[in-house]
Amino acid sequence: MAWFKKEKNKISKRVKIPEGLWVKCNSCKEIIYRKEVDRNLKVCPKCNYHFRISARERISLLTDNGSFTEIGSGLVSNDPLNFRDQTAYKDRLNESRKKTGINDAATAGSALIGGRPVVIIVLDFAFMGGSMGSVVGEKFTMAAEKAAEEESPLISVASSGGARMQEGIISLMQMAKTSASVAWFKEKGMPYISILADPTFGGVSASFAMLGDIIIAEPKSLIGFAGPRVIEQTIKQQLPENFQTAEFLLKHGMIDMIVNRKELKQTIIRLLSFTAADKYSPKNNEP
């Protein structure tokens, strides 16, 4: 005899959970209440995994309220290869535009950070995996050239699977072009701060992302040249624990620091106070 009666009917009548109310953490695999994640700047409250955020969210997180002026918003890919696999690249682009509300995987512009004028470029993983084709390459280069011209610090936030293969050799050349623009910019004596978010791989990590004067990563981000699956298939061995995490890169001397999302803006302000000191005016130092 049971102490409590099972109300069978009630159990079978499932409560309908609205889509997207819960999210699964990529790192600890916990199911978490979405609002709780949102309130925490999209950081997992259980394991401190930093979820991917949109370029728009990133910009509002890092720049002073209302200070962002976009450049190159009208740039769109001209599909240089007329590429088609099982779907046409053009259709993929349209689909991504609809899904994300942005024209391509990068958003760039000038802004203030702690009252300090900077040029910032942010990649958005939601747009074709943040991949770099002609638009991302062009926007980064425009941003670096603008920063050089205005003698402002340059800040980039990477989150990308690498080069966009649908643009073939043109996307590969964006690695060269963006690296050249970093060389150009660095002549000016202003700092370039590169922030690596989850994930940063391939053509993006092997170009501008790893060329920062100072490189900051978000906790637990995966960062590398080749993807872990490719490496595993090549060497036919299990990969070490924590392989290609921000923590792994820090240990191997590849990045300067790991900074929590909520401290990112303040960290940039502090770094700029040293590296762009000549133009630094204390009265503007309000976050």
Add this chain to the structure above:
Amino acid sequence: MHYYLDFEKPVAELENKIEELRRLADGRDMNITAEIKKLEKKAQDLRADIFSKITPWQKTMIARHPDRPYTLDYIRLLMEDFIELHGDRRFADDPAIVAGFARFRGVPVAVIGHQKGRGTKERIERNFGQPHPEGYRKALRIMKLAERFGNPVITFIDTPGAYPGIGAEERGQSEAIARNLLEIFRLNIPVIPVIIGEGGSGGALALSVGDRILMLEHSVYSVISPEGCAAILWKKNSNSVGPAEYARASEALKLTAQDILALGVIDEIIPEPLGGAHRDEQKAAEAIGSALKRSLDELMEKPPAVLVEERYRKFRLIGKLAEV
């Protein structure tokens, strides 16, 4: 004995027959000699016909041909007094990249290139031409030396890609490639890359920034291998992909020298002997030599500041877009 690719089978049969006849004749029978001449002409025509209709995937096969001349072959055929230099002064020497000084038609140059290796033992030793970060760092060290001594740099590109391995990641494969890209743009000496076989992605690009970019007729240059591209984009459900998908991917990627020239990424295609560079390496080397000489003469006239400025402009224009 030549190594034939699948699509060369008809020529292979004919050439084997010629070889057999020649052995029988041994130069005595005039009738057979005439017959051999006729067959040789036929084989030549057949090869010309096959090569006039070659597909991007077949070109990829030629670019990877095991008999294709490698960097050290071209150094031997084109340069004098090559003296190899080793090591990145930080971790190790990477045998997948060779580097050193040599004289090219009397001009002291730095020469750097991927080296794939011949035969199983050397191939493994050279990691099939897939460099680690120390390879790229050695290349940069030699380029900087060349700059200090005012010597031009010639690079030969032939790699499936930078090596995807644990050590490579630990030692900063991404940083090594990125650093080369940035630094080559600052070099105040002429840099001439020649793509001689496989131009595999970032691992190739790290040696391919320069003032004039040359490419052999049957070489390929791509952001990803056709196999890698097919595995991502042509995979249906869990079905594996095969040569049919690789062929489609290699077409879509526009990776042949002819496509790359049309896209404005390289400056010149160097013609190869009929059937590919491996059929007559001397002739292939001569064609590379004269193209190199022409570019070098032109570039050595330019003041360093102009070289650096034009190099930037050249790459700045690739993928340049207008706002809509």
